Amino acid sequence: MALLTVENLGIDIHGIRPLDGVSFSVDKGEILGIVGESGSGKSLTALSVIGLLPLIGGRILRGSIRFDGIDLATLPEAEFRRLRGRRIAFITQNPMTSLDPVMRIGAQIDQVSMLHLGLDARAAQARSIEIMAQLRIPEAATIYHHFPHQLSGGMKQRIVIAMALAADPDLIIADEPTTALDVTIQAQIVDLLVELVRERDVALILITHDMGVVAQTCDRVVVLYAGRVAESDAVAAIFERPRHPYTRALIGCIPRDETAHGNLTGIPGAVPSVAHYPAGCRFHPRCPRRGAPCDHIVPVSAAMDGGLFACHFPENSGVAR
Amino acid sequence: MSGGAQNLVELRQLSKRFESRRGLFGKPRAMTAVDDVTLGIPKGRVTGVVGESGCGKSTLARLVLRLLEASSGEVVFDGMPLGQLSGGALRKLRRRMQMVFQDPYSAIDPRYNMADALLEPHRIQGIRLSRADARTVVGELLGMVGLGPQIAASFPHQLSGGQRQRIGIARALALKPDFLVLDEPTASLDVSIQAQIIALLEQLRSELGLTYLFISHDLGLVRYFCDRIVVMYLGRVVEVLPQPHAAPRHHYTRALLDSNFVPDPKRRRTIRRLTGEIPSAFDLPPGCAFAARCPRADATCRAIRPDLTQTADGHAAACHHPL
Numbered sequence: 001m002a003l004l005t006v007e008n009l010g011i012d013i014h015g016i017r018p019l020d021g022v023s024f025s026v027d028k029g030e031i032l033g034i035v036g037e038s039g040s041g042k043s044l045t046a047l048s049v050i051g052l053l054p055l056i057g058g059r060i061l062r063g064s065i066r067f068d069g070i071d072l073a074t075l076p077e078a079e080f081r082r083l084r085g086r087r088i089a090f091i092t093q094n095p096m097t098s099l100d101p102v103m104r105i106g107a108q109i110d111q112v113s114m115l116h117l118g119l120d121a122r123a124a125q126a127r128s129i130e131i132m133a134q135l136r137i138p139e140a141a142t143i144y145h146h147f148p149h150q151l152s153g154g155m156k157q158r159i160v161i162a163m164a165l166a167a168d169p170d171l172i173i174a175d176e177p178t179t180a181l182d183v184t185i186q187a188q189i190v191d192l193l194v195e196l197v198r199e200r201d202v203a204l205i206l207i208t209h210d211m212g213v214v215a216q217t218c219d220r221v222v223v224l225y226a227g228r229v230a231e232s233d234a235v236a237a238i239f240e241r242p243r244h245p246y247t248r249a250l251i252g253c254i255p256r257d258e259t260a261h262g263n264l265t266g267i268p269g270a271v272p273s274v275a276h277y278p279a280g281c282r283f284h285p286r287c288p289r290r291g292a293p294c295d296h297i298v299p300v301s302a303a304m305d306g307g308l309f310a311c312h313f314p315e316n317s318g319v320a321r
Numbered sequence: 322m323s324g325g326a327q328n329l330v331e332l333r334q335l336s337k338r339f340e341s342r343r344g345l346f347g348k349p350r351a352m353t354a355v356d357d358v359t360l361g362i363p364k365g366r367v368t369g370v371v372g373e374s375g376c377g378k379s380t381l382a383r384l385v386l387r388l389l390e391a392s393s394g395e396v397v398f399d400g401m402p403l404g405q406l407s408g409g410a411l412r413k414l415r416r417r418m419q420m421v422f423q424d425p426y427s428a429i430d431p432r433y434n435m436a437d438a439l440l441e442p443h444r445i446q447g448i449r450l451s452r453a454d455a456r457t458v459v460g461e462l463l464g465m466v467g468l469g470p471q472i473a474a475s476f477p478h479q480l481s482g483g484q485r486q487r488i489g490i491a492r493a494l495a496l497k498p499d500f501l502v503l504d505e506p507t508a509s510l511d512v513s514i515q516a517q518i519i520a521l522l523e524q525l526r527s528e529l530g531l532t533y534l535f536i537s538h539d540l541g542l543v544r545y546f547c548d549r550i551v552v553m554y555l556g557r558v559v560e561v562l563p564q565p566h567a568a569p570r571h572h573y574t575r576a577l578l579d580s581n582f583v584p585d586p587k588r589r590r591t592i593r594r595l596t597g598e599i600p601s602a603f604d605l606p607p608g609c610a611f612a613a614r615c616p617r618a619d620a621t622c623r624a625i626r627p628d629l630t631q632t633a634d635g636h637a638a639a640c641h642h643p644l
């Protein structure tokens with residue numbers, strides 16, 4: 001049994017239903033990538049798992065979210081509070097919104113271990129500085145007394161990661177943790193997250209729009225499109241033999257060294273907004289393989305060799321088109 | 322310098338300094354956003370400028386079109402030094418050079434419908450069009466960027482990000498320019514749309530014989546799209562790659578390449594961490610600006626700034642210990 005198993009998740013926000021039948025699982029020591037373009041439902045999936053949907057007026061309609069034997073979908077908020085930050089940590093895209101601008105950095109990290117682990121101030125400080133040093137923050141004991149505005153974006157994101165680690169969580173959800181950073185800094189932070197997972201044996205859900213980051217870091221991948229899982233599989237399989245045409249198209253949008261001029265064409269059209277989801281397969285208006293059933297019959301999710309895909313005319317699966 | 326092609330634009334020892342003070346009573350301090358850049362932009366080709374935040378690439382873009390006044394040095398467009406032109410002559414020349422911005426949403430007046438937005442360049446240039454001609458112009462421009470005529474009546478908030486950037490490109494093309502400066506034109510778009518826009522730019526370049534200066538932080542994209550790559554670090558050109566896939570000689574270019582996430586799980590990068598962060602442009606070290614992060618840096622690098630030296634193949638690097 002995996003540490004976290006999400007099954008058939010559907011949510012409602014003020015009458016619209018942006019997620020529909022999302023399923024995946026992640027285990028300790030494993031990195032699961034959730035990839036998709038804007039509007040695919042990646043961040044809403046994260047909010048569902050950490051129980052913050054009510055903050056944006058949403059609720060879970062159906063499905064289950066099992067974390068270490070507990071169903072998070074029905075967990076009362078009072079109990080969720082003991083879990084959130086303690087056993088499930090969340091890293092957001094913009095480190096500036098996760099840090100209090102008028103509070104010293106050290107005190108912000110201390111709070112986590114004081115609240116969740118019951119440490120006193122002195123022990124919390126020692127722990128915070130130790131974690132900061134592990135994250136290769138130079139002169140951690142000095143930086144501990146700094147305010148957020150005195151740090152660069154990359155350093156701030158390390159502080160947010162230190163806060164996430166302070167209570168020794170089992171699961172970390174990182175929502176586009178490097179999108180706001182420069183490329184060389186982005187590579188440093190991603191490398192750091194990968195090392196953490198391997199050393200501390202935590203489970204990491206990495207939410208990203210970047211197939212390059214997925215290929216370089218993840219063990220398994222969930223490809224979301226318009227609130228549904230298009231395909232999920234091991235990372236090697238996703239790139240070697242994608243079955244859903246959207247997966248292939250998404251990979252094809254990133255230029256590689258061997259991509260010849262004129263071969264980067266993109267995907268025609270745009271991701272539909274939640275108010276205008278097409279009937280049938282939601283990708284069909286943009287799909288090169290669409291056929292008769294695609295515009296009115298929702299493809300059911302099919303399993304094959306450890307992967308799942310939802311397509312009437314999948315590639316690499318012996319189905320003729 | 323550029324494989325025989327003639328230069329449409331030449332930058333000669335171009336610099337831009339900004340001054341600011343720390344707090345209200347602080348000492349004024351200066352930073353050099355663009356420092357002594359000399360560069361030819363060959364006609365009909367795509368020249369890429371790549372670098373991280375603070376490297377001066379967007380300032381360079383604005384200097385090239387004289388949207389910002391240079392502190393020293395000059396920009397020569399098709400033989401004419403821009404700094405010596407009068408306001409009227411400059412405006413006339415501006416028809417031939419246009420810019421596409423990163424955020425098309427803030428580049429278009431929200432109260433304009435798309436027909437108005439596309440006709441704005443004509444209005445600014447004082448070109449009067451009859452109603453029928455205006456309709457033809459709008460229809461042609463929309464067609465060039467792959468949009469249907471029904472878009473003409475819509476407002477910016479009704480369009481998707483990709484459609485808005487197509488409008489941004491169409492508007493830049495309205496006065497039939499020769500030269501486009503593209504400042505991160507796809508940075509705020511989803512990858513499927515980014516690839517569409519790049520394909521559109523490729524097609525327009527070959528159909529209209531345009532010259533591009535393409536500014537980006539994405540080395541992977543620059544290597545795909547550009548004929549020649551200029552790498553900037555803290556205001557200076559540190560390397561010029563004569564072909565997009567030339568092996569880097571500067572350690573910073575190498576680090577940028579290593580930081581690129583290749584979309585292939587079979588080619589996982591070995592973790593080779595680039596330590597340190599980009600220093601502040603306000604207190605630059607005397608030597609090579611990259612020395613603090615460079616694995617090869619020694620005393621010479623920290624004391625003496627390396628010059629950009631070019632070899633016979635057009636490859637130039639500013640490094641004491643090139644790769």
